[in-house]
Amino acid sequence: QVQLVESGGGLVQPGGSLRLSCTASGFTFSSYTMGWYRQAPGKERELVASITRNAYSTDYADSVKGRFTISRDNAKNTVYLQMNSLKPEDTAIYYCNRPSVIKDSPWGQGTQVTVSS
Secondary structure, eight states, X not given: OOEEEEEOOEEEOTTOOEEEEEEEESSOGGGSOEEEEXXXXXXXXXXXXEEOTTSSOEEEOTTTTTTXXXXXETTTTEEEEEEOSOOGGGOEEEEEEOGGGXXXXXXXXXXXXXXXX
C-alpha cells in the first residue's frame, strides 16, 4: 500500500535552516509530481512546493518563494525540501503527497517544524 514517511523536522531559530525528506513506497514514484504541504495550528493544509516527475519544473507558494527549494531523487523514491531563512510563520507540520491524486492518497505522519527563539 502507499506509504509516505516524512523526517527532518525540529526546532530551529528564526533565520535557520532545515532539510526535510519524504520517502515513498507503494506506487511508481517517478511517475508522479510530488508536493510538500504544511498545516499550521488552526489552519487548513496548504501546498507550499511541488516538483514534476523528472524535476524539470518546480513551483512554490508565494510565502516560501526564494527561501525553500524542493528536489527529488527518483532512484531513492525520495523528495526533499530545503528550507532556509525560516520564519516563525513557517511553524507547521509538513507532509509530502501527490497533488494529482490528493483526494485518494493517504497521508503520512508528517514532520513537525517549529521556528522559535
